[in-house]
Amino acid sequence: MALINAVNLSRSFGQTQAVDRLNLSVESGEIFGLVGSDGAGKTTTLRLLVGALRPDSGSASICGFDILTQTDSAREKIGYLSQRFSLYEDLSVLENIRFFAEVRGLELKDWKPRCMELLKFVGLENFTERRAGQLSGGMKQKLGLASALVSRPQILLLDEPTTGVDPATRQDFWQLIIRIVAAEGMAVILTTPYMDEAVRCNRLGFMRSGRIIAEGTPSQLRDRLEGQIIEMQTNAPIALREQVLKIAGVQDARAFGDKLHLRVAPLEAQQVIQQLHSLTGGANPRLIPATLEDVFISLTLSEEAGSHD
Amino acid sequence: MTENAVVATNLTRRFGDFTAVDHINFEVKTGEIVGYLGPNGCGKTTTIRMLLGLLEPTEGSASVLGFDAFKQTEEVRARCGYMSQKFALYDDLTVLENLVFYGGVYGIKDRKRVQETLNLVGLSGRERELTRGLSAGWRQRLALAIALVHQPKLLFLDEPTSGVDPVARREFWELIYQLAAGGVTIFITTHYMDEAEYCHRVGLMKDGRLLAFDQPSALKQTVIRGEAWDVAAASLTVMVEKINQIEGVIQTSLLGDLVHVIIGPKKITKDQLQAKLSQLGLGEVTLSAGEITLEDVFMSLTR
Numbered sequence: 001m002a003l004i005n006a007v008n009l010s011r012s013f014g015q016t017q018a019v020d021r022l023n024l025s026v027e028s029g030e031i032f033g034l035v036g037s038d039g040a041g042k043t044t045t046l047r048l049l050v051g052a053l054r055p056d057s058g059s060a061s062i063c064g065f066d067i068l069t070q071t072d073s074a075r076e077k078i079g080y081l082s083q084r085f086s087l088y089e090d091l092s093v094l095e096n097i098r099f100f101a102e103v104r105g106l107e108l109k110d111w112k113p114r115c116m117e118l119l120k121f122v123g124l125e126n127f128t129e130r131r132a133g134q135l136s137g138g139m140k141q142k143l144g145l146a147s148a149l150v151s152r153p154q155i156l157l158l159d160e161p162t163t164g165v166d167p168a169t170r171q172d173f174w175q176l177i178i179r180i181v182a183a184e185g186m187a188v189i190l191t192t193p194y195m196d197e198a199v200r201c202n203r204l205g206f207m208r209s210g211r212i213i214a215e216g217t218p219s220q221l222r223d224r225l226e227g228q229i230i231e232m233q234t235n236a237p238i239a240l241r242e243q244v245l246k247i248a249g250v251q252d253a254r255a256f257g258d259k260l261h262l263r264v265a266p267l268e269a270q271q272v273i274q275q276l277h278s279l280t281g282g283a284n285p286r287l288i289p290a291t292l293e294d295v296f297i298s299l300t301l302s303e304e305a306g307s308h309d
Numbered sequence: 310m311t312e313n314a315v316v317a318t319n320l321t322r323r324f325g326d327f328t329a330v331d332h333i334n335f336e337v338k339t340g341e342i343v344g345y346l347g348p349n350g351c352g353k354t355t356t357i358r359m360l361l362g363l364l365e366p367t368e369g370s371a372s373v374l375g376f377d378a379f380k381q382t383e384e385v386r387a388r389c390g391y392m393s394q395k396f397a398l399y400d401d402l403t404v405l406e407n408l409v410f411y412g413g414v415y416g417i418k419d420r421k422r423v424q425e426t427l428n429l430v431g432l433s434g435r436e437r438e439l440t441r442g443l444s445a446g447w448r449q450r451l452a453l454a455i456a457l458v459h460q461p462k463l464l465f466l467d468e469p470t471s472g473v474d475p476v477a478r479r480e481f482w483e484l485i486y487q488l489a490a491g492g493v494t495i496f497i498t499t500h501y502m503d504e505a506e507y508c509h510r511v512g513l514m515k516d517g518r519l520l521a522f523d524q525p526s527a528l529k530q531t532v533i534r535g536e537a538w539d540v541a542a543a544s545l546t547v548m549v550e551k552i553n554q555i556e557g558v559i560q561t562s563l564l565g566d567l568v569h570v571i572i573g574p575k576k577i578t579k580d581q582l583q584a585k586l587s588q589l590g591l592g593e594v595t596l597s598a599g600e601i602t603l604e605d606v607f608m609s610l611t612r
Binding site for chain 1: 342346347348349350351444445446468471472473474475476477479482483486487490500501502503506507508509524525526544545546562563564565566600602604607608611612
C-alpha cells in the first residue's frame, strides 16, 4: 500500500502555478527523490503533503488519512526535516531533541530512551550536553534527522537535507537514511537539485514548473535517453566541440572539464567513434553510461520544444 | 605565453594552536578553471581569504595576478570578482538597478559596460524585471554579472550553482568556459561532484593540507587503484556489510538501487566477486561495470 498518495495536487500563488496537477505515490521502504531547481515546486509539494498549505484542488493522503480532513492523524505519521530547520543554538543536543519529543506529545517515560536510541543511531550519543550552536554542519544535520524521527514517523519528508554538507558527511547521512528506511519500513520523500544526490534514491521524479515531467528508478530514467553518450579527453574542449558537431549523428556536444561529452543518435555511436579516432588520434573516445543529468537535460529540452508547438 | 594567475608557496595560517592552512603549494594557470573541494572546516575558505588579501598568512606567501596577495591587496581586489553562494541581491530593485548599484561599488559608472555585462550573461531584455520575480537560474546569472561588471581577471565562485537545475547549470558552465577561454581564471569551491567534474583541475583539502591537485580524470586513475562494479541485489543494506568483509574490496558506497564497489586490481576479479556474492544466499545478484567517480576519490582521500 502506498503510504503517501497525492492525486492531481495543485497550488498557485498569484500568477505562479507552484504545483500543477501533481500525482505521486510512495510505498513503505521507498526513498523517492523530487529533483528540480529552486522554484520548481519541490518545497511547496512537501508543504502541501504536511498540510501546512491548502491545495487549490486535488488531494493527498498520508497512511490512508486525508491531509485536509484528518490532518492531526495524518501529521502524527510524519517526520519533516525542513530546509530552514532551526535548532535552538543555546540549548544542548539532548534539550533540543527533548523539545521535539514533547511537542510531539511523547510521554515522560518514553522520550528519554527514544531520544538516546536516536542520538546513538546518528552518532551523537557522546555529545548530548554540547550546545547545538557548537555543532558542525554535519552534526546539526544529524540532530535534525534524529529530531524528525523522534515520534516514530512512518513518513519522512526531507527538504534538501544535505545542502552545504561535504561528500563524506553526506555519505554518512545517506547510510543512516537507507538503514532506517529498511529497518522501519518508512516511506521517504527527499528533494534535491543535485544529480549526485538523486542517484541514491530508489525512485525519482524530475520536477519542473510544478509538474513531474518524468518518473522512474534511476536506471529506468537513464534508459529513457534517446541515443548514447560518448566521452573523449581533450585539452581544448571548445575548439574540438566545433569540429565534432559537424560529424553526422552527433546531436549535442558539451565541454566537461578536460573532457567532451557527445550525445549521438541511436545506432550511430560506432560510426561516430571511428570518425573521432581519425579526427583526433589520442582522444580515446568511448561510450559511457548516460548520467541522470544528461537525461534531465534532454527531457527538459524536448519538453520545452514540445510546448512551443 | 602562459603565466600563472595564482601561486601559493608554503601558504600557512594558524589561529592560536590551530593550523587552518598548512604549507600548501599550488599554481593556477591563466584561463584555468580550478575546483576546490574539502570537508567543512578543512581550510578552503581560509585559503580564499588569504588569496583575496583579507587575511595575513602566518607563513608563506600567495601571488595573485602577479601581485602579493597581502601586501598589494588593493591591486588584487580591483582585479578579482567574487560570487558567493548566498549572494545578496536586492529583491525590490530591478535587474539593471542591482547591477548599476554593485557596479558603483567598484567605481563602474560606464552604462555601456553595464549593458555589455548584461549581454554577456544573457540578461539583456530583462533589465526592467524585478529581481524578486527571477528564477534561481536567472538570479544566479545576475549574481555572476555583478561579480563580472568590473572585468576581473580572476573570479572566485563559492558553490555557484546551489539550488539551480541541471539545464541552468549547464548554461552557467557554458558561460564559465567562455570566460576562461577569454583569459579569466576561475576558482570554484563546491561540495558537489557534479560541479567538480566540470573543472579543468581539482584540488582537495583536508585538515588544512592540500591532498591532491590534478585533472578529474587523472585523480580517478591515480587515487583509485582499482575498478568499479555496481551491484544490484534485493537487500542492499545487508549486502553492503557483507561486501565490506570480502578481501580485495577497497571501498563501497550505497546508491539508491545499487551498491557501488571498488575492488583492488590483482586482488579479486569480477567473477570471483560475483561468485562470493552469489554464495551469500541473499538472492539474485547482478554486477555491471561501474564508473570511478570523483566522489570515490574524495572518499578515499578524506577517510
